[in-house]
Amino acid sequence: MIYRFRIILDTEEDIFRDIEIEQTATCEDLHNSITQSFGFDGTEMASFYISDDEWRQGEEIALFDMGEGQTPLRTMIETPLEEVLSEDQTRMIYVYDFLNLWTFFVELGEIAEVEDGKSYPKLMYVHGQIPAQAPEADFSGDEDDFDEDDPFADEDDDYDIEDYDGLDFDENWN
Numbered sequence: 001m002i003y004r005f006r007i008i009l010d011t012e013e014d015i016f017r018d019i020e021i022e023q024t025a026t027c028e029d030l031h032n033s034i035t036q037s038f039g040f041d042g043t044e045m046a047s048f049y050i051s052d053d054e055w056r057q058g059e060e061i062a063l064f065d066m067g068e069g070q071t072p073l074r075t076m077i078e079t080p081l082e083e084v085l086s087e088d089q090t091r092m093i094y095v096y097d098f099l100n101l102w103t104f105f106v107e108l109g110e111i112a113e114v115e116d117g118k119s120y121p122k123l124m125y126v127h128g129q130i131p132a133q134a135p136e137a138d139f140s141g142d143e144d145d146f147d148e149d150d151p152f153a154d155e156d157d158d159y160d161i162e163d164y165d166g167l168d169f170d171e172n173w174n
Helices: 027-038 161-167
Strands: 002-009 016-022 046-051 057-062 091-096 102-112 122-127
Touching (some): 027 091
Antiparallel strands (some): 002 016, 002 102, 046 057, 046 091
């Protein structure tokens, strides 16, 4: 089967690419297709994040596992697309170049039959030109994200150092 994706750059302008790729391809294959279709050289770090219908970032699938933690990260080269995407799970966030934070919304639009005589991956459609610099990332979140049950939450972003007294930094400091 073939996965048909729309990869949208997170900008105010409409900038996207449509790509077809085999469902047995790896996330690294999709990463390479995305970087080539947007004109990147592919030398920067990148990660996919499994996403829900609201585009909330979930589990990371990294280009390389650079972590030193006890739990290894999933890597792109060992993660087939069919293992993370399906008709029910269609969205991922892709971040390229962690210094500039090029951020893309990756959506599986269709699962189709392989067409004889075609080679994959295949760039199907290009819309818009990528800007010279990555769009400025906005980490402000939504106002709806405020949790009244969180003792450290403050609607006015007016933090008081006394709010942190119970965290025992001295006891748990690395």
